[in-house]
Amino acid sequence: MTEFPTIHTNIWDSLWAVPVIIVLTEILKRVLPIRPQYISTIATSIGLIISIFISHPHNLAAGIFMGFFYSGAAIGSYSSIKTSLMAYRNRA
Template identity: 65%
Template sequence: MTEFPVIHTNFWDVVLAVPAIIILTQLIKIFLPIPRPYIPTVASILGLMISIFFSHRHNLWAGLFMGFFYGSAAIGSYASLKTSILAYRESFSAKKE
């Protein structure tokens, strides 16, 4: 039986990769006519590309594994931020009335 690979990641991979994926996804939304349901797929593909080609270029399995985490973290961060901003605006407009 083979052991699971040891995946080394550091803080800077996540601090740089996740915001880069969010920014690139937003730029792609602006410049290319991609339907909204496919945007999370675009973020996952960007996460895989960053992880495989930059962060973990010497280990394909680690790149695939961490790429899905980068993409999912970007999707979740964007969704959370958008929900928080919309809730804040809604509560702020309710206080004015």
């Protein structure tokens, strides 16, 4: 039976990677004409690039695995913030 790889990550990687993904995605949305359905793909690509090349440069499996977590956290955080702001603005 094959064992799962041990992935060593640091909490600081996710604390800076998630806001960076959100900010870069927002910048790209404002600079380039990007359709809304491609925003999550762009965030995932940015998360994978950050994770593979910066956070886990010597372990491709860990980079891919954590890249999806970073981008998922960024997409979820953005969605939560957007929903909360819309609800706050629409309350009577």
